[in-house]
Amino acid sequence: MKFRNLLLILLLALTFQVKAQQPTLLPQFTFYRLDGKAFSNTDIKQGKKNLFILFDCTCEHCQRESKILNTNYAKFKDVNIYMITMDEGYIIPQFFDSYAKGLNAKPNVLVLQDKKRMFIPTFLPKQYPSMYLYSPAGKLLMYQSGDGGINKLMKVVNK
Structure with missing residues:
Protein backbone atom coordinates (compact mmCIF):
# COMPACT_ATOMS: atom_id res chain seq x y z
CA MET A 1 0.00 0.00 0.00
CA LYS A 2 2.80 2.43 0.90
CA PHE A 3 4.62 1.60 -2.33
CA ARG A 4 1.50 2.37 -4.36
CA ASN A 5 1.03 5.72 -2.58
CA LEU A 6 4.67 6.59 -3.17
CA LEU A 7 4.35 5.66 -6.83
CA LEU A 8 1.24 7.85 -7.14
CA ILE A 9 3.02 10.81 -5.52
CA LEU A 10 6.01 10.41 -7.86
CA LEU A 11 3.73 10.19 -10.88
CA LEU A 12 1.88 13.35 -9.83
CA ALA A 13 5.16 15.20 -9.21
CA LEU A 14 6.42 14.27 -12.67
CA THR A 15 3.13 15.31 -14.25
CA PHE A 16 3.20 18.73 -12.61
CA GLN A 17 6.86 19.25 -13.48
CA VAL A 18 6.21 18.45 -17.15
CA LYS A 19 3.18 20.75 -17.18
CA ALA A 20 5.28 23.66 -15.86
CA GLN A 21 7.39 23.80 -19.03
CA GLN A 22 6.47 26.04 -21.94
CA PRO A 23 5.16 24.15 -24.98
CA THR A 24 7.95 23.40 -27.45
CA LEU A 25 5.46 23.22 -30.34
CA LEU A 26 2.87 25.90 -30.99
CA PRO A 27 -0.27 24.74 -29.18
CA GLN A 28 -3.77 24.85 -30.63
CA PHE A 29 -5.55 28.05 -29.63
CA THR A 30 -8.45 30.36 -30.37
CA PHE A 31 -8.28 34.03 -29.46
CA TYR A 32 -10.41 36.91 -30.70
CA ARG A 33 -9.69 39.93 -32.86
CA LEU A 34 -10.84 43.24 -31.46
CA ASP A 35 -13.82 43.09 -33.84
CA GLY A 36 -14.90 39.86 -32.12
CA LYS A 37 -13.94 37.43 -34.90
CA ALA A 38 -12.18 34.23 -33.85
CA PHE A 39 -8.48 33.80 -34.67
CA SER A 40 -6.81 30.37 -34.40
CA ASN A 41 -3.73 28.46 -35.55
CA THR A 42 -5.21 28.09 -39.03
CA ASP A 43 -5.25 31.90 -39.42
CA ILE A 44 -1.51 32.40 -38.84
CA CYS A 62 4.32 45.12 -20.33
CA GLN A 63 4.22 48.87 -20.91
CA ARG A 64 8.04 49.09 -20.97
CA GLU A 65 8.48 46.04 -23.18
CA SER A 66 5.84 47.26 -25.65
CA LYS A 67 7.60 50.61 -25.87
CA ILE A 68 10.94 48.86 -26.56
CA LEU A 69 9.27 46.67 -29.19
CA ASN A 70 7.78 49.75 -30.86
CA THR A 71 11.12 51.60 -30.80
CA ASN A 72 12.90 48.60 -32.33
CA TYR A 73 10.08 47.61 -34.68
CA ALA A 74 12.40 47.49 -37.73
CA LYS A 75 14.09 44.41 -36.27
CA PHE A 76 10.72 42.65 -36.02
CA LYS A 77 9.14 43.71 -39.34
CA ASP A 78 9.63 40.23 -40.83
CA VAL A 79 7.98 38.48 -37.89
CA ASN A 80 4.25 37.94 -37.31
CA ILE A 81 3.55 39.58 -33.96
CA TYR A 82 0.48 38.51 -32.01
CA MET A 83 -0.16 40.54 -28.86
CA ILE A 84 -2.65 38.79 -26.62
CA THR A 85 -4.43 40.27 -23.63
CA MET A 86 -7.25 39.29 -21.29
CA ASP A 87 -8.18 42.97 -20.88
CA GLU A 88 -11.49 44.46 -21.97
CA GLY A 89 -11.58 46.01 -25.44
CA TYR A 90 -12.05 49.62 -24.32
CA ILE A 91 -8.65 49.85 -22.58
CA ILE A 92 -6.54 48.28 -25.34
CA VAL A 111 -3.84 42.46 -31.17
CA LEU A 112 -5.98 39.64 -29.83
CA GLN A 113 -8.17 39.13 -26.79
CA ASP A 114 -8.13 35.98 -24.72
CA LYS A 115 -11.83 36.09 -23.87
CA LYS A 116 -11.97 32.48 -22.67
CA ARG A 117 -8.83 32.77 -20.53
CA MET A 118 -7.04 29.94 -22.34
CA PHE A 119 -3.57 31.45 -22.87
CA ILE A 120 -2.29 30.75 -19.38
CA PRO A 121 -3.27 27.05 -19.14
CA THR A 122 -2.22 26.49 -22.77
CA PHE A 123 1.12 28.34 -23.01
CA LEU A 124 2.06 28.19 -19.27
CA PRO A 125 3.61 31.66 -18.89
CA LYS A 126 5.56 32.48 -15.75
CA GLN A 127 4.77 36.21 -15.55
CA TYR A 128 3.73 39.27 -17.55
CA PRO A 129 4.76 39.93 -20.22
CA SER A 130 5.49 36.50 -21.61
CA MET A 131 6.99 36.22 -25.09
CA TYR A 132 7.15 33.12 -27.26
CA LEU A 133 9.06 33.12 -30.54
CA TYR A 134 8.11 30.21 -32.80
CA SER A 135 9.68 29.13 -36.08
CA PRO A 136 7.54 29.11 -39.25
CA ALA A 137 7.12 25.36 -38.61
CA GLY A 138 5.73 26.02 -35.10
CA LYS A 139 8.81 25.06 -33.03
CA LYS A 152 16.94 39.27 -25.69
CA LEU A 153 14.57 38.38 -28.53
CA MET A 154 16.23 40.95 -30.81
CA LYS A 155 19.41 38.90 -30.67
CA VAL A 156 17.75 35.77 -32.11
CA VAL A 157 14.80 37.03 -34.14
CA ASN A 158 16.74 37.52 -37.39
CA LYS A 159 18.97 34.44 -37.16
Missing part, protein backbone atom coordinates in the same frame (compact mmCIF):
# COMPACT_ATOMS: atom_id res chain seq x y z
CA LYS A 45 0.32 33.94 -41.78
CA GLN A 46 2.63 31.22 -43.10
CA GLY A 47 6.33 31.44 -43.89
CA LYS A 48 7.43 33.72 -41.05
CA LYS A 49 8.49 33.40 -37.46
CA ASN A 50 5.67 34.07 -35.01
CA LEU A 51 6.01 36.09 -31.83
CA PHE A 52 3.24 35.68 -29.25
CA ILE A 53 3.22 38.23 -26.43
CA LEU A 54 0.91 37.92 -23.45
CA PHE A 55 0.45 41.39 -21.95
CA ASP A 56 -1.75 43.23 -19.50
CA CYS A 57 -2.57 46.89 -20.10
CA THR A 58 -1.93 47.84 -16.45
CA CYS A 59 1.36 45.94 -16.15
CA GLU A 60 4.37 48.28 -15.96
CA HIS A 61 6.68 45.59 -17.37
CA PRO A 93 -6.36 51.35 -27.66
CA GLN A 94 -5.45 53.51 -24.65
CA PHE A 95 -2.56 51.15 -23.88
CA PHE A 96 -1.10 51.50 -27.37
CA ASP A 97 -1.69 55.27 -27.53
CA SER A 98 0.15 55.70 -24.24
CA TYR A 99 3.01 53.20 -24.49
CA ALA A 100 3.50 51.98 -28.07
CA LYS A 101 1.80 54.48 -30.36
CA GLY A 102 1.10 52.99 -33.76
CA LEU A 103 2.47 49.51 -33.00
CA ASN A 104 -1.03 48.01 -33.13
CA ALA A 105 -1.48 49.44 -36.66
CA LYS A 106 1.65 47.85 -38.15
CA PRO A 107 0.92 45.36 -40.96
CA ASN A 108 2.43 42.37 -39.14
CA VAL A 109 0.99 43.13 -35.68
CA LEU A 110 -2.33 41.72 -34.56
CA LEU A 140 9.59 27.17 -29.97
CA LEU A 141 12.80 29.10 -30.61
CA MET A 142 12.82 31.25 -27.47
CA TYR A 143 10.72 31.99 -24.41
CA GLN A 144 11.19 35.15 -22.36
CA SER A 145 9.19 36.78 -19.61
CA GLY A 146 9.34 39.97 -17.59
CA ASP A 147 11.67 42.88 -18.19
CA GLY A 148 14.37 42.61 -20.84
CA GLY A 149 12.59 40.04 -23.00
CA ILE A 150 12.40 42.15 -26.15
CA ASN A 151 16.12 42.97 -25.99
Whole structure:
Protein backbone atom coordinates (compact mmCIF):
# COMPACT_ATOMS: atom_id res chain seq x y z
CA MET A 1 0.00 0.00 0.00
CA LYS A 2 2.80 2.43 0.90
CA PHE A 3 4.62 1.60 -2.33
CA ARG A 4 1.50 2.37 -4.36
CA ASN A 5 1.03 5.72 -2.58
CA LEU A 6 4.67 6.59 -3.17
CA LEU A 7 4.35 5.66 -6.83
CA LEU A 8 1.24 7.85 -7.14
CA ILE A 9 3.02 10.81 -5.52
CA LEU A 10 6.01 10.41 -7.86
CA LEU A 11 3.73 10.19 -10.88
CA LEU A 12 1.88 13.35 -9.83
CA ALA A 13 5.16 15.20 -9.21
CA LEU A 14 6.42 14.27 -12.67
CA THR A 15 3.13 15.31 -14.25
CA PHE A 16 3.20 18.73 -12.61
CA GLN A 17 6.86 19.25 -13.48
CA VAL A 18 6.21 18.45 -17.15
CA LYS A 19 3.18 20.75 -17.18
CA ALA A 20 5.28 23.66 -15.86
CA GLN A 21 7.39 23.80 -19.03
CA GLN A 22 6.47 26.04 -21.94
CA PRO A 23 5.16 24.15 -24.98
CA THR A 24 7.95 23.40 -27.45
CA LEU A 25 5.46 23.22 -30.34
CA LEU A 26 2.87 25.90 -30.99
CA PRO A 27 -0.27 24.74 -29.18
CA GLN A 28 -3.77 24.85 -30.63
CA PHE A 29 -5.55 28.05 -29.63
CA THR A 30 -8.45 30.36 -30.37
CA PHE A 31 -8.28 34.03 -29.46
CA TYR A 32 -10.41 36.91 -30.70
CA ARG A 33 -9.69 39.93 -32.86
CA LEU A 34 -10.84 43.24 -31.46
CA ASP A 35 -13.82 43.09 -33.84
CA GLY A 36 -14.90 39.86 -32.12
CA LYS A 37 -13.94 37.43 -34.90
CA ALA A 38 -12.18 34.23 -33.85
CA PHE A 39 -8.48 33.80 -34.67
CA SER A 40 -6.81 30.37 -34.40
CA ASN A 41 -3.73 28.46 -35.55
CA THR A 42 -5.21 28.09 -39.03
CA ASP A 43 -5.25 31.90 -39.42
CA ILE A 44 -1.51 32.40 -38.84
CA LYS A 45 0.32 33.94 -41.78
CA GLN A 46 2.63 31.22 -43.10
CA GLY A 47 6.33 31.44 -43.89
CA LYS A 48 7.43 33.72 -41.05
CA LYS A 49 8.49 33.40 -37.46
CA ASN A 50 5.67 34.07 -35.01
CA LEU A 51 6.01 36.09 -31.83
CA PHE A 52 3.24 35.68 -29.25
CA ILE A 53 3.22 38.23 -26.43
CA LEU A 54 0.91 37.92 -23.45
CA PHE A 55 0.45 41.39 -21.95
CA ASP A 56 -1.75 43.23 -19.50
CA CYS A 57 -2.57 46.89 -20.10
CA THR A 58 -1.93 47.84 -16.45
CA CYS A 59 1.36 45.94 -16.15
CA GLU A 60 4.37 48.28 -15.96
CA HIS A 61 6.68 45.59 -17.37
CA CYS A 62 4.32 45.12 -20.33
CA GLN A 63 4.22 48.87 -20.91
CA ARG A 64 8.04 49.09 -20.97
CA GLU A 65 8.48 46.04 -23.18
CA SER A 66 5.84 47.26 -25.65
CA LYS A 67 7.60 50.61 -25.87
CA ILE A 68 10.94 48.86 -26.56
CA LEU A 69 9.27 46.67 -29.19
CA ASN A 70 7.78 49.75 -30.86
CA THR A 71 11.12 51.60 -30.80
CA ASN A 72 12.90 48.60 -32.33
CA TYR A 73 10.08 47.61 -34.68
CA ALA A 74 12.40 47.49 -37.73
CA LYS A 75 14.09 44.41 -36.27
CA PHE A 76 10.72 42.65 -36.02
CA LYS A 77 9.14 43.71 -39.34
CA ASP A 78 9.63 40.23 -40.83
CA VAL A 79 7.98 38.48 -37.89
CA ASN A 80 4.25 37.94 -37.31
CA ILE A 81 3.55 39.58 -33.96
CA TYR A 82 0.48 38.51 -32.01
CA MET A 83 -0.16 40.54 -28.86
CA ILE A 84 -2.65 38.79 -26.62
CA THR A 85 -4.43 40.27 -23.63
CA MET A 86 -7.25 39.29 -21.29
CA ASP A 87 -8.18 42.97 -20.88
CA GLU A 88 -11.49 44.46 -21.97
CA GLY A 89 -11.58 46.01 -25.44
CA TYR A 90 -12.05 49.62 -24.32
CA ILE A 91 -8.65 49.85 -22.58
CA ILE A 92 -6.54 48.28 -25.34
CA PRO A 93 -6.36 51.35 -27.66
CA GLN A 94 -5.45 53.51 -24.65
CA PHE A 95 -2.56 51.15 -23.88
CA PHE A 96 -1.10 51.50 -27.37
CA ASP A 97 -1.69 55.27 -27.53
CA SER A 98 0.15 55.70 -24.24
CA TYR A 99 3.01 53.20 -24.49
CA ALA A 100 3.50 51.98 -28.07
CA LYS A 101 1.80 54.48 -30.36
CA GLY A 102 1.10 52.99 -33.76
CA LEU A 103 2.47 49.51 -33.00
CA ASN A 104 -1.03 48.01 -33.13
CA ALA A 105 -1.48 49.44 -36.66
CA LYS A 106 1.65 47.85 -38.15
CA PRO A 107 0.92 45.36 -40.96
CA ASN A 108 2.43 42.37 -39.14
CA VAL A 109 0.99 43.13 -35.68
CA LEU A 110 -2.33 41.72 -34.56
CA VAL A 111 -3.84 42.46 -31.17
CA LEU A 112 -5.98 39.64 -29.83
CA GLN A 113 -8.17 39.13 -26.79
CA ASP A 114 -8.13 35.98 -24.72
CA LYS A 115 -11.83 36.09 -23.87
CA LYS A 116 -11.97 32.48 -22.67
CA ARG A 117 -8.83 32.77 -20.53
CA MET A 118 -7.04 29.94 -22.34
CA PHE A 119 -3.57 31.45 -22.87
CA ILE A 120 -2.29 30.75 -19.38
CA PRO A 121 -3.27 27.05 -19.14
CA THR A 122 -2.22 26.49 -22.77
CA PHE A 123 1.12 28.34 -23.01
CA LEU A 124 2.06 28.19 -19.27
CA PRO A 125 3.61 31.66 -18.89
CA LYS A 126 5.56 32.48 -15.75
CA GLN A 127 4.77 36.21 -15.55
CA TYR A 128 3.73 39.27 -17.55
CA PRO A 129 4.76 39.93 -20.22
CA SER A 130 5.49 36.50 -21.61
CA MET A 131 6.99 36.22 -25.09
CA TYR A 132 7.15 33.12 -27.26
CA LEU A 133 9.06 33.12 -30.54
CA TYR A 134 8.11 30.21 -32.80
CA SER A 135 9.68 29.13 -36.08
CA PRO A 136 7.54 29.11 -39.25
CA ALA A 137 7.12 25.36 -38.61
CA GLY A 138 5.73 26.02 -35.10
CA LYS A 139 8.81 25.06 -33.03
CA LEU A 140 9.59 27.17 -29.97
CA LEU A 141 12.80 29.10 -30.61
CA MET A 142 12.82 31.25 -27.47
CA TYR A 143 10.72 31.99 -24.41
CA GLN A 144 11.19 35.15 -22.36
CA SER A 145 9.19 36.78 -19.61
CA GLY A 146 9.34 39.97 -17.59
CA ASP A 147 11.67 42.88 -18.19
CA GLY A 148 14.37 42.61 -20.84
CA GLY A 149 12.59 40.04 -23.00
CA ILE A 150 12.40 42.15 -26.15
CA ASN A 151 16.12 42.97 -25.99
CA LYS A 152 16.94 39.27 -25.69
CA LEU A 153 14.57 38.38 -28.53
CA MET A 154 16.23 40.95 -30.81
CA LYS A 155 19.41 38.90 -30.67
CA VAL A 156 17.75 35.77 -32.11
CA VAL A 157 14.80 37.03 -34.14
CA ASN A 158 16.74 37.52 -37.39
CA LYS A 159 18.97 34.44 -37.16
